[in-house]
Amino acid sequence: ERIGWGASGRNGGQAIAGFGCGEAKLEALVGFDDARRMFDLSREGLQWLRERIVRHGIDCDWRDGHATVPIKPRQLRDALAAAEDFNTRYDYPVEWWDRERLRTVLASDRYLGAMYDPHSGHLHPLEYALGLARAAMSAGVRIFEQSRVESLARGPRPVFRTAQGEVHCDFAVLAGNALLHGIAPELESRIMPVGTYIGATVPLGEERAAALIGNDMAVADTNWALDYFRRSRDHRLLFGGRASYSTLPPPNLRGTMTRRMRRVFPQLADVQFEYVWGGYIDISLNRAPHFGRLGSNLYFAQGFSGHGVIATGLAGKLISESIRGQSERLDLFARIRHLPFPGGPALRTPMLVAAMAWYKLRDALW
Template sequence: MSEAAYPPSWYAASAMPLPQQPALEGALEDADVCILGAGYTGLSAALDLAEAGYRVVVLEAQRIGWGASGRNGGQAIVGYGCEQSRLEGLLGQEAARVLFDLSREGMDLLRARIARHGIPCDWRDGHAHVPIKPRQAHELRAGIVEMAQKYDYPLQWWDRRRLRDELESDRYLGAVYDPASGHLHPLEYAFGLARAALGAGVRIFERSPVVELVRGNRPRLRTPHGHVAADFAVIAGNAWLRGVAPELESRVMPVGTYIAATAPMGEDRARALIANDMAVADVNWALDYFRLSRDHRLLFGGRASYSSYPPPNLRGVMRRRIRAVFPQLDDLPIEYLWGGYVDISLNRAPHWGRLAPNVYFAQGFCGHGVASTGLAGRLIAEAIGGQSQRLDLFAKIPHAPFPGGRALRTPLLVLAMAWYRMRDALW
């Protein structure tokens, strides 16, 4: 696929082309629902709503899957960006259990959509969280017991020797292996959702940034060259939302994260590197995460940035991080290097709900959006259809704005992250 419409990445270079959709010109007054954002959340809600008989319009500022949905690490993990203990503290054990079971439903929905719509997105089963420090190993093993006792969720502990059978690295002390999680080609999955939505009658307009949300009995989303009026609006802009809903923007922080794709290493070498083709992530605050591509590259992510600029010497930094995990790959050059934003909430819990009785939103996926975005879209569609109980539970999670406003929130977060990186290094 031509990369011109998307930031250069291995995903953009390897995805099956999707025809460009028109830009919005003029007024549309016949929609039941208008959705801002053609990423996983918006497309998932659009698909469910169209299949329920609603007339749905999606407005996308760039191209389908242009943001985090088309650039992320591809790791689909049960759960949310925060630990279950955080949800227990915010809502109590019973509600936390319901939320966790919903995250499992989100994973089932992801798999079902891939199968039902024949989405060629390279799905692979299996994910491992790996500790580097003894403290981390102890916490992970305790977490396995807690997840089994409180949440009836089976996880496997692999000691160092067992992990070494699957992963050709001496860096880690073991692994928590989850066979129910996995990984995929993010942009191909976004394209697959879009094809399904278009087939269900959804109208998608690309190159149509929303510049204003006009609230009222029939909310209106205005673009530079037109507007859409509908009975309901859905805001699914996440980290790229700008000036449309300030009360949402203040409650998430766009954080840059980066991915390198090496040159292909060949099938035999790739199978020796990660024998079972699982995805892997360490448990540092500033984590590394990696997996194999279908053409036997290593896709390696990490190195967060809290400004709008990539870190200096990013290629050299990524090479050093890869070498720390896989010194045997020192001969492999990096052929692709790209980044994007994830939307982090202050408590790292999902931020989903309503701005008004007819305006819905979902954000705050905190790097765990591959599966939970589909769940968010489904719950919003249910609420528009009159069944809001499940979305209402998420709306009860309290969310505070980042301190400091636009001017100071980034420096304050940088200081906090420096503390967590020091903690990772010392303990």
């Protein structure tokens, strides 16, 4: 339980404009005008991320470029429509690459094309998180690691109690995501912890790694149970894609990840994962971000749904604005209606597992 111990340090490092639910879903939730405002804020979040890296000299291997790659004809139609929307209705320039163009930079025959976003990209998430912590401490912030909050007393001055002591404050922010552990039940009921897993191959050497992804972009497919991957500075392939909705570690994780990787890159039949790790992200029922406040002085940010690299920084910026008295941009996100996961504490996990089985079947069949 140190800086970067959770999803901030273990994630796949893909920094993608937008939110986990996608723009079409966001439009259905709040209408186009507000969805467009939220997307524009995510673009600001991407710019803030880039600026923080430069301003604080964070050596986190930032690389430009992200490709969203469809596998099935249905996904191809959706991706083409999304690219058109970005370029016209959202004024966000992306490129469409047909299969032949994609094949010149991605050594896989699995995909039907790509929506290439030159503005998004990828980074080393732990180095970024640690760099932010150093920058915060240099500005006077005090960070207490290994100090799990055991209880919260709400009121005019919230009090957080740990085994080592108490923190009294005028304003507080709950940013525990999947790890709130009973501190705010009304928030926990609206998110679900999902285990997600990543592997790092043995070093491939510069030439072999570059032959896989020639332009060093990050890649993610459009399956519900998606694969995502990128190169690392030391010429490994980082490959993520296994998820567990039951809170139980998947059996034979290394073997499963190896099969998924070789399905994309059969030329890596001789390559093994040197490291495999995982952790929990938080998803909301609608996959949209859940930002807001409980009362006048207790703020929260959760529901990043796999798109937290940019959105966490955005949430922090909007919450800080609200604490200073400018709440308009944070309140925009309060217009998204977030429902609890059905089933209550006893049944919500089995119900989610059943629902995810349907989506995986859909990915496989059409």
